[in-house]
Amino acid sequence: MENKNEHINFLESGLLSPFKKWSAKWSLWPCHFITSCCGVELAHAFASGYDGERLGTLNMGISRQSNYIIIEGTITRKMARALQFVWGQMPDPKFVNVIGACGERGGIFWNSYNITHPSDIVPVDFFIPGCPVTPESILRGVRATQDKISGIDRKTIEFKKVELPFEKQLEERMVPTSPKLFAPTPAIKVDVKSEVDWDHGRELEKKLKKELDGLYKSITITGTNSIAIRTTQENLMEVARKLRDQMKMDHVKSVNVIEVP
Structure with a gap:
């Protein structure tokens, strides 16, 4: 598998480096590799509400016209070959984002016999966690890729270590108390009279x-x-x-x- 920074090195080389970075940054045309349910969030992210295309990401359905692939779900051994084929058709420089828990580590299928990791097939630039991912996180991944092209070190998520006090209550797993107020069960009516000409x-x-x-x-x-x-x-x-x-x-x-x- 090729070096994931190979395309960044290409953009940073030569006298035209600023122009190459500028054009690549605002011309990320994604090809959607949909294998799971996170794919529906792309429609939300690029609809009128979030308007993902304002960032220069124009959705393309043909890999030969794309330079940015969004892997949206679990990659099985069978789909790994298709992913590698689509990746090979994309023109350079090209970038990869993986969204969702299934794409990152297999999600609920993590221990299945036929699961592979996208990072073992293609060079992944960013992982966007979530189950499912939110439109905001998808656009955050786009911005992270753009910052990487510009030479800015970015992460789509940052982890911090915290010390949680271990108490006996945590071990006992106390049952929550019952609510003080109970709402009456709403009446279900299936025989409501209707005045019809019959x-x-x-x-x-x-x-x-x-x-x-x-x-x-x-x-x-x-x-x-x-x-x-x-x-x-x-x-x-x-x-x-x-x-x-x-x-x-x-x-x-x-x-x-x-x-x-």
Whole structure:
């Protein structure tokens, strides 16, 4: 695998170095290598809200016209060959960002037999952690790459070591106390009456009330071609038999079971 600073060295060489840096910095055209769910965050980052293109990053779907690849997810052994192929098609100088926990160390698939690390396949400039990554972090990775091109040392995240006091409470893993206030369970209503122009439905409602007399709590027209029958657990089977045998109904569209205290 080539040296990840090879392209930076190219930009810093020669009399035209300032112009090469300037053009590369504001012309990062990413090719998206999407293998996992972090890819959806790119749409957010480059939509009108965050407007990632204001940084000069114009999304390209063709590797031969890209100089910046964003690896968006887990790289399996099968996809490693595709990644290397796409990387080889990109013109120099080119740069790599890896986003998400899956791209960095495999994420939840870290111990799978077929997982590889992108840094073993192509020279990675920056890792952007997250599960999923945020649009801000994606743009932070773009800015970090631009700063690297300009010769500024940057990191997308900084870690610091802190001493956490070990207490007995941490070992016992105390259960949190119950809330002092309880919100009442909201009423669920599936038989709300609707005033619709449905003459056949009103006739059918009267017939149902006659045939199911004593077996239902309510029979309500909830919309055109929709009648809700509310019954009890004990009468459910008998209601179904009467609908089948006496009303000659042979198709069940929906049965809702609601038990809310």
